[in-house]
Amino acid sequence: MFEFISEYGLFLLKVITILAAVITVISFAAASKKGAKQEGLEVKNLNKKHKELSDGLQKAILAKDEWKAKLKSDKAKLKISSKRKKSRPRAYVIDFIGDLKASAVPSLREEVTAILDVAKKSDQVIVRLDNSGGVVHEHGLAASQLVRIRNKNINLVVIVDKVAASGGYLMAAVANKIYAAPFAILGSIGVIAQLPNFNRLLDSHGVDFEQVTAGQYKRNVTMFGKNTDEDRAKLKDQLEEVHELFKSSVSEYRPAMNLSKVATGEHWYGRKALDLGLADEIKTSDELLIEMSKKYDIFSVKYKFKQPLKQRIMGGMDSLFGRFEDFRWRRKFESELPR
Numbered sequence: 001m002f003e004f005i006s007e008y009g010l011f012l013l014k015v016i017t018i019l020a021a022v023i024t025v026i027s028f029a030a031a032s033k034k035g036a037k038q039e040g041l042e043v044k045n046l047n048k049k050h051k052e053l054s055d056g057l058q059k060a061i062l063a064k065d066e067w068k069a070k071l072k073s074d075k076a077k078l079k080i081s082s083k084r085k086k087s088r089p090r091a092y093v094i095d096f097i098g099d100l101k102a103s104a105v106p107s108l109r110e111e112v113t114a115i116l117d118v119a120k121k122s123d124q125v126i127v128r129l130d131n132s133g134g135v136v137h138e139h140g141l142a143a144s145q146l147v148r149i150r151n152k153n154i155n156l157v158v159i160v161d162k163v164a165a166s167g168g169y170l171m172a173a174v175a176n177k178i179y180a181a182p183f184a185i186l187g188s189i190g191v192i193a194q195l196p197n198f199n200r201l202l203d204s205h206g207v208d209f210e211q212v213t214a215g216q217y218k219r220n221v222t223m224f225g226k227n228t229d230e231d232r233a234k235l236k237d238q239l240e241e242v243h244e245l246f247k248s249s250v251s252e253y254r255p256a257m258n259l260s261k262v263a264t265g266e267h268w269y270g271r272k273a274l275d276l277g278l279a280d281e282i283k284t285s286d287e288l289l290i291e292m293s294k295k296y297d298i299f300s301v302k303y304k305f306k307q308p309l310k311q312r313i314m315g316g317m318d319s320l321f322g323r324f325e326d327f328r329w330r331r332k333f334e335s336e337l338p339r
Contacts, residue, residue: 039306041114046093046289046298089122091296093289098131098168102138108145110303116152124155124296127175128285133166133188136242143249146174159285160184165267173250179288180279182270187278189250190265191242193235199226
């Protein structure tokens with residue numbers, strides 16, 4: 001009897017495994033098909049979206065005669081507005097969600113190019129930023145895209161609802177004004193390099209590691225070789241050099257900030273970040289956009305790339321690893337209290 005139950009359990013486990021694999025394949029195929037949309041720019045009128053939400057709620061709660069009166073009033077206002085024929089200034093909203101490799105940069109550069117082609121000096125560009133940092137040169141390029149907006153003398157606003165840390169703050173610092181939600185994480189103006197070293201493990205198993213380089217500092221600290229104090233000192237010098245570049249960039253756009261206090265690699269939450277000059281005002285993106293909708297025509301601008309299946313699969317894997325690293329980074333903050 002026990003043998004039958006054991007065999008049945010193994011059979012059931014195999015069936016569940018096969019079913020899980022089939023479901024995974026089907027889900028991935030569906031996601032891939034969904035991701036294969038046409039390449040191009042997607043523009044949405046956020047004023048219209050907000051009005052539709054408001055109208056939907058009011059239609060549900062207002063009495064029938066009140067709803068009709070509102071429609072009549074809205075129609076009259078629209079008629080008056082169309083007669084004036086005076087266009088309002090525009091605000092263009094870009095969403096940037098970061099990962100280790102700042103993989104949203106290709107879309108960002110297209111979005112910025114499109115906006116700069118039509119934006120006027122009276123317009124604004126708003127970046128809703130959620131970025132915990134990553135590779136130096138990738139995030140440096142992302143920040144450079146925002147510098148293009150500043151160089152055109154168009155007001156640049158960055159809103160941080162969740163996090164702008166390390167390379168994320170390198171991007172945020174470019175803005176004319178930074179808004180942060182009360183519990184948003186800002187700062188982490190520092191540089192880090194970390195890697196495991198397996199030299200003792202290899203040595204204990206009689207495995208030699210050979211590395212041949214041309215150039216004294218082509219490679220210093222490695223994962224498999226024996227690292228020396230000289231190697232570590234050289235890596236430290238390189239990190240310090242990048243840190244100075246980081247501080248220089250932040251100082252260029254936020255000269256009033258006391259870098260000796262904030263460029264320590266630490267992070268702070270919204271209100272403390274405000275006190276330290278890392279942000280200019282405490283406000284969420286929802287609050288800001290609703291306020292601006294009274295004076296500006298607001299448009300969300302997104303550029304989507306059409307990618308071949310193989311690239312989408314590899315991109316999905318990179319994104320999975322990137323999200324895992326981002327999740328690991330965020331986990332260390334979730335139990336902390338505001339400073």
